[in-house]
Amino acid sequence: MNVEVLQRSIRGRVFSDRQTLENYSVDSSLYQIRPSLVVVPKTIKDIIKTLLFATKNKLSVTPRGGGTGLVGSALNSGIIIDLRNLDRIRIFQNHVEVGAGVHKGSLDQILEKHGKFLGPNPSVGPYCTIGGMIGTNASGSRSLKYGSTIDNLLEVTIITASGKMLKLPSRTRLAQSVVKLARQVDRQKYPQVSKNSCGYRLDAVSNISETQKIIAASEGTLGIVVSAKLRIYDLPKKRILVILGYESIKKAALDCQKIVKLRPSALEFVDHNTMKNIAARFPYEIKCLLYVEFDANIGRNVSLLSNTIAGQILYKFSDKKSIAKWWTARNSALYFSLKNLLSSKTLPHIIEDATVPLHSLADLLLLAEKTARRHGVRLVMYGHAGNGNIHIRLASKNKCKKTINTIAKEFFTEVIAMKGTITGEHGDGIARTKFVRMQYGHRTYELFYKLKNEFDPHNLLNPQKIVLARHSRDRQQLRL
Ligand SMILES: Cc1cc2nc3c(=O)[nH]c(=O)nc-3n(C[C@H](O)[C@H](O)[C@H](O)COP(=O)(O)OP(=O)(O)OC[C@H]3O[C@@H](n4cnc5c(N)ncnc54)[C@H](O)[C@@H]3O)c2cc1C
Secondary structure, eight states: OOHHHHHHHOSSEEEOSHHHHHHTTOOSSSBOOOOSEEEEOSSHHHHHHHHHHHHHTTOOEEEESSSOOSSSTTOOSSEEEEOTTOOOEEEOSSEEEEETTOBHHHHHHHHHHTTEEOSOOOTTGGGSBHHHHHHHTOOOTTHHHHOOHHHHEEEEEEEOTTSOEEEESSSSHHHHHHHHHHHTOOGGGSOOSSOOOSSOOGGGOSSGGGGGGGGTTOTTSSOEEEEEEEEOEEOOSOOEEEEEEESOHHHHHHHHHHHGGGOOSEEEEEOHHHHTTSSSOOOTTOOEEEEEEEOSSHHHHHHHHHHHOSSEEEEEEOSHHHHHHHHHHHHTHHHHHHHHHOGGGBOOSSSTTOBOOGGGHHHHHHHHHHHHHHHTOEEEEEEEGGGTEEEEEEEOSOOOHHHHHHHHHHHHHHHHHTTOBSOSSSOOHHHHGGGHHHHHOHHHHHHHHHHHHHHOTTOOBSTTSSSOOTTOOOOOOBOO
């Protein structure tokens, strides 16, 4: 492989030094894979030339955004292509055209000046990119009202493995084959949930005008996103945040079913361990909290809320500063949980993103507690309760791979039986790709192979994510 040849042919940078390869060997998961090269393209032509170089040298190509992914989806052994220079933003009345490398934080700042906002809001805040959000089908607290990335993706432009630019939706051969495969899907095999980042979202495509949605949650395995058109919303005039306290997680979960009927903009859960890190006083008997945010019909909704719920209203905030402070505490739950559990004892995030129909939320929370007790591991839980999506962090001194896999298999079997998904927003990555077949069954998984083959017949793009090569062995590499 002659790296100089690639460097001379592109305007961007090519890195092969030890330090850069180390930096790109990790993301926000516990996995590590050292790439062979890192390319930071300046132009679309650079991306195309990199793909041709990779094909010639039999290297894989994996796109990377902010590296905030939690399941190792941006890690691979070939070329990592960092899209930070694709940073154009154009704002229109109801949508934004945005480059894949734009950081969510930069977009938020510009949108705010125009009185607008983007619906999906991952708790990682400003650090993730649009390409990464599309790659994982990211969502966040406000996805309850405004949808996940897939629901807001109006158009996407990708570079395919063969180096061709493709806009979706369009009447192209590839778009037509997506529709053909989508029509063969048994939609009953898909989880019956409000958000899902597992496998390929063939269920979201019913005709050619929806073919852009297949790129959401595809983790860079079908094409490299260079730009997208995303729906935007008017900033609400006012928001109110109500903090509810509960004596048991079951009561909190049951209340969620009543609260969603009031159309809150967010409905979040934090457990007792996470509460300990919030700088506020809570009555002794309170074991968990719900955050309920409204951004419309506020007076009416708050009074309906107090008549509807079994929990106690502990705090109400309508000033921007207090609301932001309480959201910061909620959004730091992952950091708190790692601090509480001591990161040296943290188990890989495999069962951390399950999502179930809302009527099964209590069962999901109780299942997590039962699993932790049975395997003698410690547990922290928080998440997007209104969507039935709970993040579960486990810690144990016993980091044996067999135990981790046993926990995951037992847990996922029950989640799937509840018609849930093994991942609501973080994706499959290294952590969960081997469970995708279990989620969908043999027939749908075969359609996934066909889809991958249509877009990327030589398995160049982010191999071993979502679908495993037919005779692959488990290659997970933990950084523990
Ligand atoms: C503290 C913390 C909190 C988080 N909270 C949330 C949350 O509330 N909700 C949520 O959904 N997620 C959350 N996440 C996960 C993460 O932030 C999201 O998955 C995010 O969308 C990843 O964006 P990124 O730019 O960092 O992507 P990366 O991690 O760099 O990549 C993620 C995936 O997208 C692919 N990808 C990246 N760019 C492109 C491109 N241009 N074309 C094609 N594929 C591409 C990569 O190959 C990879 O498969 C959290 C993470 C952390 C660390």
